[in-house]
Amino acid sequence: MNRDDLDEQAHRYQSDHNAGINQEVRVCMAASCQSSGALPVFDALTHALTAAAAPTCRVKGVGCMGLCSAGPLVAVAAPDAALNTATLYRDVQPDDAPAVVAAALGSDNVTAAAAAELETRRIPADLPFFAYQQRLVLEHAGVIDPDSFSGYVAVGGYAALVQALTEMTPGQVIAAVTASGLRGRGGGGYPTGLKWSTVAKMPPGQKYVICNADEGDPGAFMDRAILESDPHRVLEGMAIAAYAIGANKGFIYVRAEYPLAVERLNTAIRKAKKAGFLGNHLFETQFNFDVELRLGAGAFVCGEETALMASIQGLRGQPRPRPPYPAEAGLWGRPTLINNVETFANIAPIIENGGEWFAAIGTERSKGTKVFALAGAITNTGLIEVPMGTSLRTIIETIGGGIPNGRAFKAVQTGGPSGGCIPADHLDVGVDYDSLKTLGTIMGSGGMIVMDDSASMVDVARYFMEFCMSESCGKCVPCRAGTQQMHGLLDKIARGQASHADLSLLEQLCEVVRATSLCGLGQTAPNPVLSTLRYFRHEYEQQLQLTGV
Amino acid sequence: MPVATSPAVRVVTLNIDGQDLSAREDETIIEVCREHRIPIPSLCHLDGLTLWGGCRLCLVEMAGQERLFAACSTRVAEGMHILTNTERLRRYRRTIVELLFAERNHVCAVCVSNGHCELQALAQTCGVTHVTVPYRHQRYDVDSSHEMFRVDHNRCILCTRCVRVCDQIEGAHTWDVKGRGSDCQVITDLAQPWGESSTCTSCGKCVQVCPTGALVEQGTSVGEMVKDRRFLPILARRRQPR
Incomplete structure (x- = not known):
């Protein structure tokens, strides 16, 4: 199969799917909308459409549209049209189904009261939440049915894989990824092209590709949304990576707490295998690639690459010293490429449009877009995707809709328990890997927890330290015993029972744990403390004065 | 040329x-x-x-x-x-040793390994004269069910020497670690009493490599437990591929 054959197949799917259809009603079936009641809405809409007997319209379950706080979300659009052309309705209830169907069909077969009621819940087309986004990774999220293989192919899916396999050498694939300037989206920001070429340069033989989907930062759900909305996109990225580095086997390590993502991945893998898009001799080439799922049993540390590999091998999930890095000796001692979900989801458009196209988006040293999960004290909680370099103010005030309940912004935590907080003074900073590092925090995987002026920063630090303490694997002393001591001291400070000596001991421990821990979990565990001390030291000192010592 | x-x-x-x-x-x-x-x-x-x-x-x-x-x-x-x-390294090492002393109940005065303990010796060379971090005073079990040996989790520093020697030298893999973070504990078989272990060969290698008084021989009193690990380099050398 070459690209023309795939195009033909895509056209065939399109005409099969969309024959006689000119409108579709999309219901978000991702985890957050399902939890706010999307399933009954989907059933009611199907029912209402059957009742309306309109063969030109259909109901489709889709992935995440982003505005999770307004769920269940329903969109009315032309078949497979982009999300920004759709009419969106928020907080849709099963009772609204006839009105939604009537709106989709342009009929007036509905009571005026119901139509007016629905109209109040129509999301304005120019809502800043959508207007300021650039959806690249999430291009198909909320557009296609994640369980449909043909739906993905119909919107141009797997074209990049066919292009890579039939028209490019592995070296050209790596060159395109290198030229794109893509950096790892899991948190470290390591250049993806460099990582790929390192594994590719290892002597030929058994190699592996791993997709790290063990997303564990509190308040982060980017990877979950990508897997639930567009699983084939991730498989395609992995297959391209495997071709580039010379691997024939891939693993997706996904946490068991994401049952819907697991289910959709399993469906996607099964269908891709059945269609011959995974397996042996793909598209009549010599390239073989097979993917297996591995479920994480709920340990945060298994997101660390060496712990993750140990876990895949069936060993206790704990890190080991590096070097050797996975690129040299990874899974079962073989060269292994590990990338995050979002990194793989960026690959297909890079191959199709070229590295230079991608490199034109974003900032000098951080290219492309980034998906962020907005959580905490913010009006529009949900998932957004913006170009690198977008200012925090735009993200929080414009896209996020600011702070609810008339309260004021205090700080935003990025990078989860490994990151730090950014106070109001720095809101105009454009978000990229380097600017956040300068501010004493990290990009991380993309979770943003917004705090209003009622938040105590000592409590925030204590919360994250408690998280690190309970997620420490226990292998190295500074992380195991140090996080526990730091948590004890933070607790003492928060309860107003600490002295200045306790605060200086806390700072000493931060330094030791950061410098001496074995893996990233321990090395970064002090960051929330150091960062809240940097910007909100007075809050710690106020707590100390409560004792009068 | x-x-x-x-x-x-x-x-x-x-x-x-x-x-x-x-x-x-x-x-x-x-x-x-x-x-x-x-x-x-x-x-x-x-x-x-x-x-x-x-x-x-x-x-x-x-x-x-x-x-x-x-x-x-x-x-x-x-x-x-x-x-x-360097000064920096000495400071970090002191803190790490202090963290170990505060984590569990290392009371040298009543320990069978007193005077022959690697942790104790290290504390002395690192200049740990007192512990600045708060002691946790957590209670841990002592398992004396094995007829020859005893494990006192109060003295364990989770170095996993016992786990490794049992797996790699003796080949029994009786020992392993359960739990995570500070809840970690070395266990025999599937966390059964040592005396009921069906895999333990009673070879005692774990006891000899243990750096503290966590793994000791039964019948020893304060300061009497002297470890002998001369076997290790000999066996390890014999296992090396020639």
């Missing part, structure tokens, strides 16, 4: 604490230091067992690098400049 063929493993020169030394490039920093009697503290590393990298006491500084390197897991390289005993 013919090009000289290089041997499979090259020899490099490096500088440790001002001394110029030579080493095979497949050696780690700690091996070179031990060979030249440069003291490097460590509680988990033991010659003959695989790398663990958990105690973090063997961290050293390297010229031109901000971060620290674990001597047990870092291979030597040509031209390395290593410092093993």
Whole structure:
């Protein structure tokens, strides 16, 4: 199969799917909308459409549209049209189904009261939440049915894989990824092209590709949304990576707490295998690639690459010293490429449009877009995707809709328990890997927890330290015993029972744990403390004065 | 002129604490230091067992690098400049030893290993005169169900030497670790009493490699438990491929 054959197949799917259809009603079936009641809405809409007997319209379950706080979300659009052309309705209830169907069909077969009621819940087309986004990774999220293989192919899916396999050498694939300037989206920001070429340069033989989907930062759900909305996109990225580095086997390590993502991945893998898009001799080439799922049993540390590999091998999930890095000796001692979900989801458009196209988006040293999960004290909680370099103010005030309940912004935590907080003074900073590092925090995987002026920063630090303490694997002393001591001291400070000596001991421990821990979990565990001390030291000192010592 | 063929493993020169030394490039920093009697503290590393990298006491500084390197897991390289005993390292080591003392109940005065304990000796060489972090005073069990040996979890520092020697030298894999974080505990079989273990061969290697009084022989009193691990280098050498 070459690209023309795939195009033909895509056209065939399109005409099969969309024959006689000119409108579709999309219901978000991702985890957050399902939890706010999307399933009954989907059933009611199907029912209402059957009742309306309109063969030109259909109901489709889709992935995440982003505005999770307004769920269940329903969109009315032309078949497979982009999300920004759709009419969106928020907080849709099963009772609204006839009105939604009537709106989709342009009929007036509905009571005026119901139509007016629905109209109040129509999301304005120019809502800043959508207007300021650039959806690249999430291009198909909320557009296609994640369980449909043909739906993905119909919107141009797997074209990049066919292009890579039939028209490019592995070296050209790596060159395109290198030229794109893509950096790892899991948190470290390591250049993806460099990582790929390192594994590719290892002597030929058994190699592996791993997709790290063990997303564990509190308040982060980017990877979950990508897997639930567009699983084939991730498989395609992995297959391209495997071709580039010379691997024939891939693993997706996904946490068991994401049952819907697991289910959709399993469906996607099964269908891709059945269609011959995974397996042996793909598209009549010599390239073989097979993917297996591995479920994480709920340990945060298994997101660390060496712990993750140990876990895949069936060993206790704990890190080991590096070097050797996975690129040299990874899974079962073989060269292994590990990338995050979002990194793989960026690959297909890079191959199709070229590295230079991608490199034109974003900032000098951080290219492309980034998906962020907005959580905490913010009006529009949900998932957004913006170009690198977008200012925090735009993200929080414009896209996020600011702070609810008339309260004021205090700080935003990025990078989860490994990151730090950014106070109001720095809101105009454009978000990229380097600017956040300068501010004493990290990009991380993309979770943003917004705090209003009622938040105590000592409590925030204590919360994250408690998280690190309970997620420490226990292998190295500074992380195991140090996080526990730091948590004890933070607790003492928060309860107003600490002295200045306790605060200086806390700072000493931060330094030791950061410098001496074995893996990233321990090395970064002090960051929330150091960062809240940097910007909100007075809050710690106020707590100390409560004792009068 | 013919090009000289290089041997499979090259020899490099490096500088440790001002001394110029030579080493095979497949050696780690700690091996070179031990060979030249440069003291490097460590509680988990033991010659003959695989790398663990958990105690973090063997961290050293390297010229031109901000971060620290674990001597047990870092291979030597040509031209390395290593410092093993700077003020910063001494401070970190003291803190780590203090963290260990505060974590469980290491009461030397009533310990059978008093005077023959690696943790105690290390505390003395590191200058730990008192513990600045708060003691946790957590209660831990003592398992005396084995007829020859005893495990006292109050003294355990989770170095996993017992786990590794049992798996790699004796081949029984009776020991393992359960739990995570500070809840970690070494266990026999599936956390059964040691005396009921069906895999333990009662060889006692775990007891001999244990750096503290966590694994001891039954019938020993305060200060009487002297460990003998002369067997380890001999057995480890015999296991090396020839």
